[in-house]
Amino acid sequence: MFGLFGKVTDPVCKMGINKKEAKFSSESKGNMYYFCSQNCKDKFGTDPKKYAVEETKSEECCH
């Protein structure tokens, strides 16, 4: 699902965005996060733990 064509989710507002088109990104603990706007990136930057949810893990675990 995610990853094939660079489709990612903005962890702050949960908006689906294209990695190619994402102008705002940030790295946290080795993971890249992409944002729809500088505003979302700033929010993430103030409290990464709040937004760096474990979605990436759970997506693969429960099939």
Ligand SMILES: [Zn+2]
């Ligand atoms: Zn956003």
